[in-house]
Amino acid sequence: MKISEELKYTSEHEWAKIDGKAATVGITDYAQDQLGDVVFVELPEVGQMLKQKDEFGVVESVKSVSSLYAPLSGKVTAVNEKLKDNPSIINKDPYGEGWIIKLELPGLEEATHLLSADQYLKALGL
Amino acid sequence: MKRTPLYEQHIALGAKMVPFAGWEMPVSYGSIIDEHTTVRTAAGLFDIEHMGLIDIAGKDALALIQKVSTNDAAKLGPFQCEYSILCNEKGGVIDDILVYRLNNGYRIVANASNTDKVLAWLKEQAKPFKAVAIEHNHKLGMISLQGPSSERIAAELTGLFLGGLKKNHCLPWGEIQISRTGYTGGDGFEFFVGHEKVVDLWKKMLGMGVLACGLGARDTLRLEAGLPLYGHEYDDETTPLDVGYGWTVKFDKGDFIGKEALLKEKQKGVKKKLVGLRFEDKVIPRHGCKLFNDQGHEIGVVTSGTFSPTLKEPIALGFVPAETLNTLLVEIRGKKFPVSVGPKSFLKNPL
Numbered sequence: 001m002k003i004s005e006e007l008k009y010t011s012e013h014e015w016a017k018i019d020g021k022a023a024t025v026g027i028t029d030y031a032q033d034q035l036g037d038v039v040f041v042e043l044p045e046v047g048q049m050l051k052q053k054d055e056f057g058v059v060e061s062v063k064s065v066s067s068l069y070a071p072l073s074g075k076v077t078a079v080n081e082k083l084k085d086n087p088s089i090i091n092k093d094p095y096g097e098g099w100i101i102k103l104e105l106p107g108l109e110e111a112t113h114l115l116s117a118d119q120y121l122k123a124l125g126l
Numbered sequence: 127m128k129r130t131p132l133y134e135q136h137i138a139l140g141a142k143m144v145p146f147a148g149w150e151m152p153v154s155y156g157s158i159i160d161e162h163t164t165v166r167t168a169a170g171l172f173d174i175e176h177m178g179l180i181d182i183a184g185k186d187a188l189a190l191i192q193k194v195s196t197n198d199a200a201k202l203g204p205f206q207c208e209y210s211i212l213c214n215e216k217g218g219v220i221d222d223i224l225v226y227r228l229n230n231g232y233r234i235v236a237n238a239s240n241t242d243k244v245l246a247w248l249k250e251q252a253k254p255f256k257a258v259a260i261e262h263n264h265k266l267g268m269i270s271l272q273g274p275s276s277e278r279i280a281a282e283l284t285g286l287f288l289g290g291l292k293k294n295h296c297l298p299w300g301e302i303q304i305s306r307t308g309y310t311g312g313d314g315f316e317f318f319v320g321h322e323k324v325v326d327l328w329k330k331m332l333g334m335g336v337l338a339c340g341l342g343a344r345d346t347l348r349l350e351a352g353l354p355l356y357g358h359e360y361d362d363e364t365t366p367l368d369v370g371y372g373w374t375v376k377f378d379k380g381d382f383i384g385k386e387a388l389l390k391e392k393q394k395g396v397k398k399k400l401v402g403l404r405f406e407d408k409v410i411p412r413h414g415c416k417l418f419n420d421q422g423h424e425i426g427v428v429t430s431g432t433f434s435p436t437l438k439e440p441i442a443l444g445f446v447p448a449e450t451l452n453t454l455l456v457e458i459r460g461k462k463f464p465v466s467v468g469p470k471s472f473l474k475n476p477l
Contacts, residue, residue: 036142036342037159039433040408040440058459060410062158062433063342084408091157 002029003121004095008071008114011123015095016071016103018111023072026099027059027090030124035061038090043079044101050074052110056101059090072110074103130175130267131321132328139338147239149176152340161343162435165310169275170339171331174316175267175324178241180248182232184257191225191232194251194383196366198376202227205296207305211366211374212244213384217391218362220247222354224307226296234259235268237356251383265321269328271336272314272347279334280304280315288315302327309344311351311473346432349441352402352470358413358430359400359443367391368445369400370470396448402470403428403442403456407463410440411456417444418455418462428456434472441472 007015013031017024032038042058050056050070057068079101082089090098105111115123127150136143141152152173154161164170182191191199197210206227212220221240226233236244241261248259271280281288284299288306291297296305301320308314319327332338345355354360354369365388366374375388403411410431417426431442446454446467455462 033142036154037157037433039159040410042409060433062346062435063153065410065412 001033001126002095003117005117007095007117008111009117009120009123010069010071010114011120012069012071014069014071016111016114018105018108021105021108022077023074023103023105023111024099025071025101025103026094027068028120029094031066032091032094032098035059035064035066036091037062038087041083041087041090041100043083044076046076046079048076050076050103059087068100070103071114072103072105074105076101077104078102128176130173131324132173132175132269135325135328136173136338141338141340144341146341147176147237149238151176152338154340154342155338158340158342158346159435161337161339162346164337165273165339165343165347166312166436167274169271169273169279169336170343171328171336172270172272172339172344173328174270176238177268178234178236178238178244179262179266179268179318180234180236180241180245181260181262182234182248182252182257183230183260184255186255186257187232190248190252190255190257190259191234192380192382193255194248195223195225196375196382196384196388197225198379199225199227199232200379204229205298205303207294207296207307209294209374211371212247213366213382213388214362215384215387216363217365217367217384217387219356219360219364219366220244220362221356222360226305228296228303240356266318267321267324268316268318269324269331270308270314270316271331272308272310272312272339274313276314279331279336283330283334309353310347311353311471312347345430346435349430349432349443350434350436350472352443352472354400354443355430364445365391365396367396368398398426398445399448399450400429400443400470401446401450402468402472403431403444403454403465404468404472405440405442405456405463405465408440409458409463411442411444411458411463411465415442415444416457417446417465418457419450420453420455422455425450426454437472443470 303318415428426446
């Protein structure tokens with residue numbers, strides 16, 4: 001299982017890459033492996049305001065469906081349009097091409113409570 | 127949790143294992159979509175050792191089978207099998223099965239989730255007959271080679287000419303029985319093989335370029351072909367007629383359990399029917415999603431739903447009132463989406 005040291009994680013298997021007051025959000029390699037082939041992704045609207053832990057979308061695989069939860073509060077500034085036609089990039093590159101949304105953060109307080117790579121691995125029992 | 131003799135093979139292949147009907151089974155070895163596509167275009171191999179094998183022996187073996195199942199087993203020649211249904215007195219389905227006539231008796235293949243129930247039912251029904259129902263004690267099992275290349279591969283493997291082996295017919299290969307059957311809607315062969323030989327047979331076929339496939343692809347393949355699955359399309363209150371499987375019920379063969387109820391249903395006309403559901407939206411209706419008519423009345427339910435790797439669209443099966451013709455709405459996570467009603471099979475050219 002791949003994991004990136006520079007990302008922050010949630011116990012619901014989302015990751016966030018924080019760059020100043022912007023964050024890119026996706027699901028972890030563990031999550032995509034558990035889901036299997038991703039076939040549809042339901043995305044939020046650009047401009048939508050999310051509170052931390054809000055459900056902001058859905059990932060459907062052949063076998064199952066999973067909700068996506070916002071790792072941080074913020075305004076949606078972009079959604080990954082490529083996922084509409086090619087959702088399997090989540091399986092192929094969950095931390096890169098397979099990103100899901102970008103957020104503009106009101107502050108950085110919440111981000112300090114997200115899990116580090118080590119803490120996320122521990123939460124998985126790995 | 128029970129394990130099949132192929133458990134170590136699955137682990138070595140990196141399978142994702144899941145609990146299924148008391149068994150630890152491979153759901154996929156990587157990608158369900160790849161496994162599915164390989165079975166539609168080449169050949170895939172499935173571990174179906176979890177299926178229940180029950181032999182019916184004794185002077186009255188045929189009479190017992192005729193009593194408990196809806197199809198006509200008297201028409202089976204040696205080394206033939208037929209799809210049949212075990213019904214309760216109300217015509218509800220206890221299990222859907224294959225009945226094999228072998229050289230010295232009959233064999234029933236039952237769903238893994240129903241094996242114990244079926245065995246108990248057969249033992250109870252066998253009491254007035256000179257017949258016994260014996261479970262195979264897990265010394266014999268099945269693996270299933272499926273796909274358009276499976277005839278070539280099975281022929282190469284065995285040295286047998288299989289071009290003349292018809293669907294639902296068997297051929298012995300030493301102690302192994304090869305049966306031209308499957309659950310994908312396409313061509314394929316199922317091997318009844320002893321536990322001491324199954325690992326070797328499995329490895330040989332994979333060595334010939336066959337892809338190991340899991341329960342995930344088994345489900346998407348059967349769903350694309352519109353084949354019902356117990357616990358989804360069948361249960362003890364649903365009849366074979368509701369599912370559109372009247373062809374499995376032979377009213378002219380004599381008495382059988384459920385006949386009276388099924389005859390009554392046939393005369394009155396079925397109230398519900400199983401249909402194929404097609405969607406425009408990128409959202410998958412799953413087991414239990416409700417179906418509504420254009421007036422907003424709830425009229426049916428989705429029994430199975432998935433993503434069709436062949437059509438690259440969501441597909442589903444569901445029950446609707448018998449008179450339903452065209453467009454409905456399906457509720458998924460609180461939202462309603464249009465859905466069109468059509469035939470059960472989603473394959474354009476029935477295989």
